[in-house]
Amino acid sequence: MSRRGRAGDAGGGRGGGFGRRFAAMFLRHVYLLTSSWPRVLELVYWPTVQVVLWGFITLYLMEANSALARASGLFLSAVLLWDTFFRSQLGVSLSFMEEMWARNLAHLFASPLRPHELVLSLYAMSLVRTLIAIGGAATLAVPIHAFNIALTLGPMLVVFFAANLLFGWALGLVVAALVLRLGLGAEGLAWALVFLIQPVAAVYYPVEVLPAALQQAAALLPPSYVFEGMRLLLIEGRLELSMLAAAFLLDALWLAVAGLVFAWLFQSARKRGLLLQIGE
Numbered sequence: 001m002s003r004r005g006r007a008g009d010a011g012g013g014r015g016g017g018f019g020r021r022f023a024a025m026f027l028r029h030v031y032l033l034t035s036s037w038p039r040v041l042e043l044v045y046w047p048t049v050q051v052v053l054w055g056f057i058t059l060y061l062m063e064a065n066s067a068l069a070r071a072s073g074l075f076l077s078a079v080l081l082w083d084t085f086f087r088s089q090l091g092v093s094l095s096f097m098e099e100m101w102a103r104n105l106a107h108l109f110a111s112p113l114r115p116h117e118l119v120l121s122l123y124a125m126s127l128v129r130t131l132i133a134i135g136g137a138a139t140l141a142v143p144i145h146a147f148n149i150a151l152t153l154g155p156m157l158v159v160f161f162a163a164n165l166l167f168g169w170a171l172g173l174v175v176a177a178l179v180l181r182l183g184l185g186a187e188g189l190a191w192a193l194v195f196l197i198q199p200v201a202a203v204y205y206p207v208e209v210l211p212a213a214l215q216q217a218a219a220l221l222p223p224s225y226v227f228e229g230m231r232l233l234l235i236e237g238r239l240e241l242s243m244l245a246a247a248f249l250l251d252a253l254w255l256a257v258a259g260l261v262f263a264w265l266f267q268s269a270r271k272r273g274l275l276l277q278i279g280e
Contacts, residue, residue, distance in 0.1 A: 025121035044136030091126025092172025170254035
């Protein structure tokens, strides 16, 4: 019997299984995060800077009698929802790259751990990191700007949050797959792809202001529907369910594509021995 087979049997004999392996991977990253207070502080710091900045921009626009800025919490809501996507994407890609930086992938996959269990643990860790980041920034926005996103968006906050979170997971998994296949020299993709998407995601302005070609690109991105729906809700008080349905359908499509890309590039990396040769 192969060494991998014996390891799998041994793991099963100890009561191993999907739940055990998933929990082990998730707790590994939880301990890594909570053991370093600068890591936790960094999660809250950047979203808070964005909230403070856009809060003052909103105050200026209100003083300039901008009707658009008078829509309650329009820009601050956009900032926090955009950061939901950004942080969820980084939560997946950076958690994966931490395993690469530690040169731990070969050890992980010499164990009974399966690729889909690793991916699910990355998703769970991404949710934790995103909740810390956005929760901290949203909490600080209350005393700083007297802005409460939960009261502003109501129950729809959970829906908007979930739609952006899922797309962040999909993009983060694609980034992780590309870094696995191309090496750590490609780790800049974790930031580059997000800011490549932002101009066509309709975060701070409607899709209709974009050129026709970019409008077609925006139609393929779930966040564009989230932010259009958010503006309709805050400016007109109208909930457009078709936009939310489109966002979640696209989320499902992107997650499926990301899963296929990760499985393909993971198999390619394993066949080429790249799990043992992690580097630039």
